[in-house]
Amino acid sequence: xxxxxxxxxxxxxxxxxxxxxxxxxxxxxxxxxxxxxxxxxxxxxxxxxxxxxxxxxxxxxxxxxxxxxxxxxxxxxxxxxxxxxxxxxxxxxxxxxxxxxxxxxxxxxxxxxxxxxxxxxxxxxxxxxxxxxxxxxxxxxxxxxxxxxxxxxxxxxxxxxxxxxxxxxxxxxxxxxxxxxxxxxxxxxxxxxxxxxxxxxxxxxxxxxxxxxxxxxxxxxxxxxxxxxxxxxxxxxxxxxxxxxxxxxxxxxxxxxxxxxxxxxxxxxxxxxxxxxxxxxxxxxxxxxxxxxxxxxxxxxxxxxxxxx
Ligand SMILES: Cc1cc2nc3c(=O)[nH]c(=O)nc-3n(C[C@H](O)[C@H](O)[C@H](O)COP(=O)(O)OP(=O)(O)OC[C@H]3O[C@@H](n4cnc5c(N)ncnc54)[C@H](O)[C@@H]3O)c2cc1C
Numbered sequence: 001x002x003x004x005x006x007x008x009x010x011x012x013x014x015x016x017x018x019x020x021x022x023x024x025x026x027x028x029x030x031x032x033x034x035x036x037x038x039x040x041x042x043x044x045x046x047x048x049x050x051x052x053x054x055x056x057x058x059x060x061x062x063x064x065x066x067x068x069x070x071x072x073x074x075x076x077x078x079x080x081x082x083x084x085x086x087x088x089x090x091x092x093x094x095x096x097x098x099x100x101x102x103x104x105x106x107x108x109x110x111x112x113x114x115x116x117x118x119x120x121x122x123x124x125x126x127x128x129x130x131x132x133x134x135x136x137x138x139x140x141x142x143x144x145x146x147x148x149x150x151x152x153x154x155x156x157x158x159x160x161x162x163x164x165x166x167x168x169x170x171x172x173x174x175x176x177x178x179x180x181x182x183x184x185x186x187x188x189x190x191x192x193x194x195x196x197x198x199x200x201x202x203x204x205x206x207x208x209x210x211x212x213x214x215x216x217x218x219x220x221x222x223x224x225x226x227x228x229x230x231x232x233x234x235x236x237x238x239x240x241x242x243x244x245x246x247x248x249x250x251x252x253x254x255x256x257x258x259x260x261x262x263x264x265x266x267x268x269x270x271x272x273x274x275x276x277x278x279x280x281x282x283x284x285x286x287x288x289x290x291x292x293x294x295x296x297x298x299x300x301x302x303x304x305x306x307x308x309x
Contacts, residue, residue: 008032008039019058019074021118022258023213024267026063026294028072035077037091037178041146041153044176047071048148053293054176056120057095060127060215064294065263072293075122078178083108087141089181092122096129096136100196109187110139112195116203118210122177126170127289128163132199137163139182145175153178166220166289208249213258218271219286229278229286230254236277246270264292265300272303 014031017023034040044052052071055061074093081090081099083106090099096114099121103111113134117124124136125143140158147154162169170177208214219229227235233253241248242259244266249255256270275286288307296304 008034008043014072016058016063016068016072019055019072020061020063020215021057021059021210021213022062022215022262022267024063024065024258024262024264026065026264027067029067029069030071032071032073033077034073034075037078037144037146037153040073040075040078040176040178043071043073044146044148045151054092054122055293056093056123056126057118059118060123060290062215062264062267062290062292064292064296065265066295066297068294070293075120086184086186087181088184089179090121091179092120092177094121095119096121096124103184104189104192104196107186107189107192108184109192109195110134110182110184112192112199115196115199116207118216121180125161125168125177125180127166128168130166132202135163135165137161137168139184141181141183143180144178145170146178147175149174165223206252208251208255208257212249213262214249214255215290217254217289218256218274219254219288222284222286225284228254232278232282232284232286233274236274236281238274238277241270241273243269243273248274264294265297268292268300268303268307272307275307 011031014028016026016028032043050071052073054073056075076093078091078093081094086108096117096119100111100114113132117129119129128135128137142155142157145156221228230253238248239253240250245259245262246266247257247259249257271288278284278286292304
């Protein structure tokens with residue numbers, strides 16, 4: 001049902017299946033689609049005590065099949081961007097693949113690595129998304145964020161963002177990214193295009209595309225280990241391992257796919273098995289990249305606590 005509050009549209013009992021790339025069936029009690037910064041800030045202020053959850057493209061989210069009580073705010077309509085000289089500035093909801101193509105149009109290099117990542121800019125900054133030896137922090141200048149604690153919009157510079165491998169200050173949940181600014185470099189378009197093509201080819205067969213519902217790499221690669229997370233999982237003979245409709249992908253063991261009717265509970269069981277077997281065999285504790293949103297049973301909570309510690 002579509003309702004309106006202060007002209008900001010919201011939906012009750014909203015189906016989230018098309019708002020997460022894993023295609024988990026879930027329902028948000030309240031779902032909002034702000035058109036601009038002002039509306040987003042109004043919602044964040046209004047629902048501060050209900051812990052509103054801001055989402056981008058849902059490519060790193062595991063929604064609970066039991067539903068989400070907190071207000072869910074989708075940034076996908078906040079998608080303007082501007083390029084002046086070699087400076088690109090964009091709103092949180094812009095898809096980074098769009099930014100990669102825009103940069104190419106303007107003969108600007110630095111965003112070629114984003115071409116295969118199905119993220120919004122907000123989600124990419126939150127995760128410090130990266131690939132092919134680059135990450136969003138590389139060309140980052142600053143971000144305009146809403147500070148939930150101080151109730152105001154501030155600017156965070158690159159050094160304030162605490163960027164590291166798949167980490168940024170946004171994970172502390174105090175700031176919501178409204179827009180961000182990057183410095184790119186002039187380069188011949190053939191060079192940029194050929195890097196983008198290489199990156200796309202590299203992904204083929206190494207990653208499921210979005211026609212096979214998934215949420216990207218399940219675990220971070222462990223530090224100081226000669227093997228990647230995928231190789232460790234493979235060595236535990238988990239290729240193709242399946243519970244319900246959730247399966248460790250046959251082509252690469254650090255991806256878990258939804259074969260049709262996956263539930264969040266089956267997903268947790270599968271990744272807990274991956275974590276436990278790797279821990280048992282190698283004494284390495286893998287850390288999941290994915291963010292869980294929504295209700296959890298007691299046993300799910302216990303498993304998730306172990307996975308995220
Ligand atoms: C096929 C596939 C390939 C992938 N390849 C890569 C890859 O190469 N490299 C890589 O790093 N990742 C990859 N990923 C994972 C995923 O795309 C990234 O983690 C991405 O950064 C998530 O962005 P999103 O917009 O989808 O965020 P969401 O999944 O919507 O949200 C992720 C987190 O960010 C928070 N968030 C979102 N927007 C904001 C905002 N405006 N302000 C504050 N917090 C916010 C959310 O609350 C949530 O906690 C891949 C995923 C898939 C499905």
